[in-house]
Amino acid sequence: MSTLEQRVEDLARRVRVLEDELAIHRLIVRYGIAADMGDADAAAATFADDGCYDTDVGVMRGRAAVATMLGGERHQSMVGRCAHQIGPAVVQVEGDRATAVGYSRVYLADQGRVGIYRVSTNRWRLERRQGRWIVVERTTRLLGHTEALMPFAGPETAQVP
Amino acid sequence: MSTLEQRVEDLARRVRVLEDELAIHRLIVRYGIAADMGDADAAAATFADDGCYDTDVGVMRGRAAVATMLGGERHQSMVGRCAHQIGPAVVQVEGDRATAVGYSRVYLADQGRVGIYRVSTNRWRLERRQGRWIVVERTTRLLGHTEALMPFAGPETAQVP
Amino acid sequence: MSTLEQRVEDLARRVRVLEDELAIHRLIVRYGIAADMGDADAAAATFADDGCYDTDVGVMRGRAAVATMLGGERHQSMVGRCAHQIGPAVVQVEGDRATAVGYSRVYLADQGRVGIYRVSTNRWRLERRQGRWIVVERTTRLLGHTEALMPFAGPETAQVP
Secondary structure (H helix, E strand, O other): OOHHHHHHHHHHHHHHHHHHHHHHHHHHHHHHHHHHHOOHHHHHOOEEEEEEEEEOOEEEEOHHHHHHHHHOHHHHOOOOOEEEEEEEEEEEEEOOEEEEEEEEEEEEEEOOEEEEEEEEEEEEEEEEEOOEEEEEEEEEEEOOOOOOOHHHOOHHHOOOO | OOHHHHHHHHHHHHHHHHHHHHHHHHHHHHHHHHHHHOOHHHHHOOEEEEEEEEEOOEEEEOHHHHHHHHHOHHHHOOOOOEEEEEEEEEEEEEOOEEEEEEEEEEEEEEOOEEEEEEEEEEEEEEEEEOOEEEEEEEEEEEOOOOOOOHHHOOHHHOOOO | OOHHHHHHHHHHHHHHHHHHHHHHHHHHHHHHHHHHHOOHHHHHOOEEEEEEEEEOOEEEEOHHHHHHHHHOHHHHOOOOOEEEEEEEEEEEEEOOEEEEEEEEEEEEEEOOEEEEEEEEEEEEEEEEEOOEEEEEEEEEEEOOOOOOOHHHOOHHHOOOO
């Protein structure tokens, strides 16, 4: 392979990492928008079939469990007056796997007033499957709980990505 | 055209989409910063000459109308104590057109305290004109109004970008 | 140099600017996450050895001064219940230098409630040193102070980046 061919191949690899990083940013933000539209399926579709959503109030195993939560009365009763705002996150891509860490905030409007309902820390594990990025695991913890920053702890995050 | 030439051309296309996406992120965030600086012209310059800013309290048609609103007493009286924070948004580029959807928040400081003044949903339609991205239409709706998520509805957003 | 070689070289330059912009976004967001983890060294490592952090309550000169502040009792007493959320910012790369402007917010949880503790404007000056981006100067001002938007003023920002 010529030098020029090698340079093009190297560039293609770098471009793919950039595309991956932006795709992951879109994916995690999109969950919040779809959830706020009340579109349980579109929001849950950001999770892998076997994806896991681990929250303070319970662990949802599988995309279907996420869709059930979002389609349920508690979430649907907030649609039209909640805003799940996610990011900016720090995304780190390694081949077909990636992690993201960042904050999310849920705002809730009530009789013309809007307040902060929840501020949380998040860690996402993502994988490229059939050519598209998908959330394999999302761990969310409310700020102010002692475990709030636990998703960021441990050896793999000793170096914050 | 040789295979290598084709690969370079393909890469150039992909790089341009990445540049477009980042340029659009900068553009929509920049509106808020310029508005908060009280620089009505810089903020309005993110809109096309014939751009439209459709808000809960009225529709501004044309860049000049946006500049007039931002130069007016109501907005200028908040300069120095307001923060228009925009994004992260989900940007989707298709050639010379793009859409972005995302949240914005306005914070207001008053006598040393800061509060949330507004949380809104936004949809932007953008176009590349004379080689630069510009907002052709921005639709903003306050959270908590029944139409809050309307900008995200309709067939083109059945798939959240 | 052939035309194709030139095109590849041009592409490589553009890809590097994209990588730079994303690296800078990660860097400035990462400061907040590391600070909230209580990891003073990781957060301070986003600053150059001779970097400067200019805040409303004082100027920290040098990475060590930033680490001392973050390791101090005042900051450490908030760890586990504070969230330093930064961005989205507008990043402008010029060779081995860059600037970013944007907002930051600090949230604080107290007995199960969470509130906004601070909303600030920020300007970062960054440099590429030994191949990695580092903060050379960060100027942060609380919203609502008369100087709040000063970091954005002056000739170099007459055009908002």
